[in-house]
Amino acid sequence: MSETIVSLTDIHKRFGSNHVLDGLDFAVKSGECVGLVGHNGAGKSTLMNILAGTLAIDSGEMRIGDRQVAAHSVNNAHSSGIRCVFQELSLCPNLTVAENVRVLHHGLSGWGWRRRAARLIADKLDEIFTGHGIRSDAVTSDLTLTQRQMVEIARAFTEVDAPVRLVLLDEPTSSLDSTSADQLLNYVYTATAQQQSVILISHMLGEIVRAADRSVVMRDGNVVATFGRGATKNEVVAAMGNVATETHVRAPTRKSNAGELRVDLAVKGKHITARKGEIIGLAGLAGHGQTELLLEVFEQARRGSASVNGTVAFVAGDRVKDGVFPSWSIGANLSIGAMPGLSRAGFISPEGEAALGQAWRDRIRIKTADMDQPILSLSGGNQQKVLFARALAADSQIVLMDDPLRGVDLGTKLEVYQLIQAEAEQGRTFLWYSTELEELVYCDRVYVFRSGHMTGCFSADEFSEDKVIKASFDEVAA
Secondary structure (H helix, E strand, O other): OOOEEEEEEEEEEEEOOEEEEEEEEEEEEOOOEEEEEOOOOOOHHHHHHHHHOOOOOOEEEEEEOOEEEOOOOHHHHHHOOEEEEOOOOOOOOOOEHHHHHHHHOOOOOOOOHHHHHHHHHHHHHHHHOOOOOOOOOOEHHHOOHHHHHHHHHHHHOOOOOOOOOEEEEEOOOOOOOHHHHHHHHHHHHHHHHOOOEEEEEOOOHHHHHHHOOEEEEEEOOEEEEEEEOOOOHHHHHHHHOOOOOOOOOOOOOOHHHHOOEEEEEEEOOEEEEEEOOOEEEEEOOOOOOHHHHHHHHHHHHHHOOOOEOOOEEEEOOOHHHHHOOOOOEHHHHHHHHHHHHHEEOOEEOHHHHHHHHHHHHHHHOOOOOOOOOEHHHOOHHHHHHHHHHHHHHOOOOEEEEEOOOOOOOHHHHHHHHHHHHHHHHOOOEEEEEOOOHHHHHHOOEEEEEEOOEEEEEEEOOOOOHHHHHHHHHOOOOO
């Protein structure tokens, strides 16, 4: 039988009154890919943090190989060959790509370490993400979110002073387009064939079914089901306790589609328009101008330009860099956009702010008993819910969404889809960039981008994934 890399027995972890892990048993063997699924707040990321050494267990037993670990740490995890790619990326933004490799590998020292670090990360990026286009001397803050995700993943698989034995991938494809996600899943096969182990957390159940030798379902801090290779998505969804299916329906025709023009913006000679009550999709490979368009709409609205007719709110996809205020409470993060409506004679009403938070907690099902808890006490998906609620609570006429549902579980996604459609029926306009083609079926119209140019425009009746993919790779005319 394969060697056990790590095993956890009867693990408990609490954050205040929240019992995140409740008697968890979990193990990983050499050379296997374990898919880990469950709703936001099920305890998956907490489990990853314990394995990575960034969180201590309250009680239970942890073993690495045949050795019991009394006090696990980040250094202990690294020396044991355990690496983690967190959903919230951990690269230092002011350092170059090569310098970020040195942060992980202290063995890269002495004369010429930058050159060795640059070659190490370049070779691994080439091995995993063919055609990535990332320079090892690039400053990390200048990279797109997709490129930073690629660097973080490639760095985790590099070896200097300790062999890689287990790599923890927490929503690794959430910032990748379909091409780079496919490259990563293919590399997982390569890694496991070399007896490296991988734990893959993903809300994209198709990825789990494709890549995992074993799928483990978590709910309420414990393992509730385990499936071998060959399990179907429907079996996994049923074990998660979600009655919703992955069925996507086309957006209904809205009478408001002929209404007031909200956005009319020229993009390199072509116009993107959005009317009152429309849901407009932005598609194409990641990093080809979609986010820049959303930021341009936001800036035009701030300036009072005639190109944007209405107030705007922005839902960031990169919540760490552009979304949450990490030192604030959940309620304060949610209500900041609605402050004008909560103000009386220049003072904020605490009662009104609390009522707003409770209303949106219930409406969008934010998993917390206390909105005064720190925002970072929430799982990543629940933090994203707060950002979405913030935009809707601001009562803006136009909502700009920068791939906001990446890393969010299926049940939550379906609830948000319904909420978006209901808000559009009431006259709100949405500009929605998504890297998940399945989400675009909810849009009235989809614009496809490549290299900052619009290469396709499809109405709801014309839309198909094949057409979007083809337009995503169309060459831009000179």
